[in-house]
Amino acid sequence: MRLSCGFLFILIPVIMSCCTTSLADDLVQENRVFESSFEAVSDFDGFYMVPPGDYDSSHELSTEVVHDGTYSHKAWILSARAANNDGAIYLPHRAYPTIQLYKTSDGRFVTPCLVSFWAYLDMALVDKPAGSIDDWFSFATLSPDDSDNWVRTVVVNITPDGYLRLVHVPDQGEQEYIFQASTENDPAGSKQYPYRQWVKIDIFIDFSASGGYAKLWQNGVLTSHAWVNGGNGTLAQAHFGLYAAAAVPSGAVYNDQLSIMEISDEAAALQLIE
16 A cells, blocks of 8 residues: 655745744644554545655555554655755655644644654664764654644654754754753663664644743653744644655654644643553
């Protein structure tokens, strides 16, 4: 079963802060949940999907590596898009369906939200020479923006150091943390991401116009915590699957058992994180 798409869509990276007007002032949480175990492409009906083969990458529903059920979502790199990651033109790999909550009958979710999924990453990320951009891979992108530009995002990335981290925090283009797992505070490397096995990733995201923040857990262990500015109180859209630096020549990622849920607060989220 191969994912397909019949219309053109352009992703334009924009490094800026969007307005902080809250759209959620008149909205209330209704305990809404979006779920997919990637058993059917129809889970993503009405949402944009990157056409397989574009961006020197591809994706499909696969039985090769599965956490639950018959299928998982597999995305893989066909070839490097550039010799390095430093070019003036942004050339990342992309292979995923989006989840455009704002297109659903009830519209965007009201944050805070808990985003949970299982990921299996088989990819080598290279530490580039000083002055060059290292290889990176992104597990998730969350946005309060419902435009095709995804102007404000919070992203979950991994780089050659092996630690999951929030990116674009507290503002777009920044990486400043309240806490970030690293070799300095984890000398034994117990919090590094374990490749080629299933890993549970949980993200608490609060896109409030003021006082927003995010936390990231790997198999129930906190790896990243940061303030989040530039939100509007809602989660409009997201994507998972494959999003990686241009110079990465090969590799695959599998996703399974994805859920996005409106949640009252962090305490309620912690009760659900295993």
